[in-house]
Amino acid sequence: MSPLFTINQSDNNTSARSGVLHTDHGDIPTPCFMPVGTYGAIKTQSSEEISNLPSPILLSNTYHLYLRPGIEVLKKAGGLHSFMNWQDAILTDSGGFQIFSLEGFRKVTEDGVTFRSHLDGSEHHFTPEKIVDIQRIIGSDFIMMLDVCPSGDADHQTWIKALSTTTNWAKRCMKQYKETEPIYGHKQVLIPVVQGGTDKELRKQSALELCKLEADAYAIGGLAVGEPKPEMLETVEWMDEFLPKNKPRYLMGVGTPADLVRNVKRGMDMFDCVMPTRNARNGQLFTFDGKINIRNSKYKSDFSLIDKNDISPMSETYTKAYLHHLFKTEEILGYRIATQHNLRFYIHLMKTMQDEIQKGNFATWAKEFIVQYSHERISNKSNNKF
Amino acid sequence: MSPLFTINQSDNNTSARSGVLHTDHGDIPTPCFMPVGTYGAIKTQSSEEISNLPSPILLSNTYHLYLRPGIEVLKKAGGLHSFMNWQDAILTDSGGFQIFSLEGFRKVTEDGVTFRSHLDGSEHHFTPEKIVDIQRIIGSDFIMMLDVCPSGDADHQTWIKALSTTTNWAKRCMKQYKETEPIYGHKQVLIPVVQGGTDKELRKQSALELCKLEADAYAIGGLAVGEPKPEMLETVEWMDEFLPKNKPRYLMGVGTPADLVRNVKRGMDMFDCVMPTRNARNGQLFTFDGKINIRNSKYKSDFSLIDKNDISPMSETYTKAYLHHLFKTEEILGYRIATQHNLRFYIHLMKTMQDEIQKGNFATWAKEFIVQYSHERISNKSNNKF
Numbered sequence: 136m137s138p139l140f141t142i143n144q145s146d147n148n149t150s151a152r153s154g155v156l157h158t159d160h161g162d163i164p165t166p167c168f169m170p171v172g173t174y175g176a177i178k179t180q181s182s183e184e185i186s187n188l189p190s191p192i193l194l195s196n197t198y199h200l201y202l203r204p205g206i207e208v209l210k211k212a213g214g215l216h217s218f219m220n221w222q223d224a225i226l227t228d229s230g231g232f233q234i235f236s237l238e239g240f241r242k243v244t245e246d247g248v249t250f251r252s253h254l255d256g257s258e259h260h261f262t263p264e265k266i267v268d269i270q271r272i273i274g275s276d277f278i279m280m281l282d283v284c285p286s287g288d289a290d291h292q293t294w295i296k297a298l299s300t301t302t303n304w305a306k307r308c309m310k311q312y313k314e315t316e317p318i319y320g321h322k323q324v325l326i327p328v329v330q331g332g333t334d335k336e337l338r339k340q341s342a343l344e345l346c347k348l349e350a351d352a353y354a355i356g357g358l359a360v361g362e363p364k365p366e367m368l369e370t371v372e373w374m375d376e377f378l379p380k381n382k383p384r385y386l387m388g389v390g391t392p393a394d395l396v397r398n399v400k401r402g403m404d405m406f407d408c409v410m411p412t413r414n415a416r417n418g419q420l421f422t423f424d425g426k427i428n429i430r431n432s433k434y435k436s437d438f439s440l441i442d443k444n445d446i447s448p449m450s451e452t453y454t455k456a457y458l459h460h461l462f463k464t465e466e467i468l469g470y471r472i473a474t475q476h477n478l479r480f481y482i483h484l485m486k487t488m489q490d491e492i493q494k495g496n497f498a499t500w501a502k503e504f505i506v507q508y509s510h511e512r513i514s515n516k517s518n519n520k521f
Numbered sequence: 522m523s524p525l526f527t528i529n530q531s532d533n534n535t536s537a538r539s540g541v542l543h544t545d546h547g548d549i550p551t552p553c554f555m556p557v558g559t560y561g562a563i564k565t566q567s568s569e570e571i572s573n574l575p576s577p578i579l580l581s582n583t584y585h586l587y588l589r590p591g592i593e594v595l596k597k598a599g600g601l602h603s604f605m606n607w608q609d610a611i612l613t614d615s616g617g618f619q620i621f622s623l624e625g626f627r628k629v630t631e632d633g634v635t636f637r638s639h640l641d642g643s644e645h646h647f648t649p650e651k652i653v654d655i656q657r658i659i660g661s662d663f664i665m666m667l668d669v670c671p672s673g674d675a676d677h678q679t680w681i682k683a684l685s686t687t688t689n690w691a692k693r694c695m696k697q698y699k700e701t702e703p704i705y706g707h708k709q710v711l712i713p714v715v716q717g718g719t720d721k722e723l724r725k726q727s728a729l730e731l732c733k734l735e736a737d738a739y740a741i742g743g744l745a746v747g748e749p750k751p752e753m754l755e756t757v758e759w760m761d762e763f764l765p766k767n768k769p770r771y772l773m774g775v776g777t778p779a780d781l782v783r784n785v786k787r788g789m790d791m792f793d794c795v796m797p798t799r800n801a802r803n804g805q806l807f808t809f810d811g812k813i814n815i816r817n818s819k820y821k822s823d824f825s826l827i828d829k830n831d832i833s834p835m836s837e838t839y840t841k842a843y844l845h846h847l848f849k850t851e852e853i854l855g856y857r858i859a860t861q862h863n864l865r866f867y868i869h870l871m872k873t874m875q876d877e878i879q880k881g882n883f884a885t886w887a888k889e890f891i892v893q894y895s896h897e898r899i900s901n902k903s904n905n906k907f
Binding site: 174175176177178179180181182183203204207208211212218219220435436438449452453454456457459460461463464466467468469470471472 | 560561562563564565566567568569589590593594597598604605606821822824835838839840842843845846847849850852853854856857858
């Protein structure tokens, strides 16, 4: 069986590495960013448009797909790849984070979690085993385990209990994963999720327990949920020691362009975030000179191209003035242009990082990028810290 | 100066004809349908997607563009073609119909019409001259005159007065048109609008008066606004006699696929309607077997392609079940797929009519199409009537 992950180059000055994820739906250069298609569609974009990106892997959500279109439809369709006409790789989040973010009724026991649908209030029960079974039906190339996600302000005791449950669920997910087979013939990889908030001891304990499962990849969950940024970065840095160097590491839900760079530096390989797509629909564009909001009246008569830096076809076709007009008149084309631009900016950023790691220039490049991009520094005594 | 309109084939059995509109932005085969881009964008579609249609001409709206982005922006942009990156022909409606449909304040005098913006209540005044000037700045290939559009239930006296004003305004539009030049170097054609509701004498009088202006094309306005369908068709049929045979006739705001066929039969060459785009966003798709609503639960597990008849790339890529899911989850991609499908269905229908007229088979084809398409017949004693 071919390995899941090849590291081509490890950076000498940081924990960054460039490599390739080998899936039955194609190779994905890392570090990589996964656009979010919660319901099996990247908002405003067609499958073909996303597939034409240089790193075609998308993230969808087990909880949401389970509710709509439902598992029966996905089973009849032959999985999500076929349903959405997508030939490339898919990672599905378990939906644990979404279920634990729901307002209203939710009950966790050792067996699993009972919750009400946010759509119609109907009651459902997920177990670690069921979450694996559903993702077998979805046909995800990467299956995420079901984890317990306490809120950011939970007390220490809650965190300890949550972590214990998460660890037990991880074992049950792995057991179910090993006892079942892919339905559609392509390889599926189970990813356990390290939890523990920003508590270093809990994180260490979680990582050590999950490493015993000998999974092919590991994820860090429960960060970028509101904790101070230095604590997030310290936690990721701390995890570098306890997660296997030779396996891909997926930092869930991150993040801003600067945070992608900061966490690649800390040895992370895979990322996902709604930021490029969601912010696009609010008129916020990412550029190599920083963020701009196209709704700003200063763009009303700005007939320069949206972006000249070879980021996206639409950004090189339309002017800022036209995009401003489309947002003012709430034309869907505006959301399309902005989404295409932001996603391609993110993918371009990942490609740049891959290249800079290959060239051995990552640390230098990264420092410059963060200064130029965000004019934002994280308060730290060391000048080498970014 | 090359002629605006060439008729290639006149049908022996009906008033239908196929021809070509020659514009400085390309030739447009007729009969033709113009997708509606009120604010300089076809809803959900990019300029490139529309430009790739076989009859690339779009309709925009003077009143709406005047309010947003405003004439100053369009002037600085070098016109609407440049603003929206559109290389093909544009027809702009004057906005008369929109102004006369506004709720609230509106005052018509012989000089022009004063109205309040539907956006912010600000007061504006349009004259026939100003409407020409604005469309010079927009750079429309086809300029529509400002007309008075009484509501469908207006009394006879109101209609007579409205028609008299419309005729005077047409003369002033033509004078202004002749005394001004295109700003961007390409030819612009002024189109007067015949009014008169469904009153044959008023329609005749309007047509005869406007014909004296020797315009290059004529439009029929004030139909498809709620009058009974047989009256609409009779009015169009009546106009055939009074409008020059050798000039293009534009039937404004029409219509359903069956009504396009019925009015091509009656000698009409140009059409526009929001139906294919608006209905698409409500989930209604036009097919050669009639209309379907993709929101219907029977499509939940229908994994057949949206349309196999070579109508649109997206219809041949995605299944009905996926499109149903996209509508249920309100994904913008669903609106894009449905809009692309409907617009291409309309364009395909126009192309089919062009071909059937060329082959001398239009009457036979049209009767079959209407029976198959709509299962709808207009009550009439003659079997030849459709």
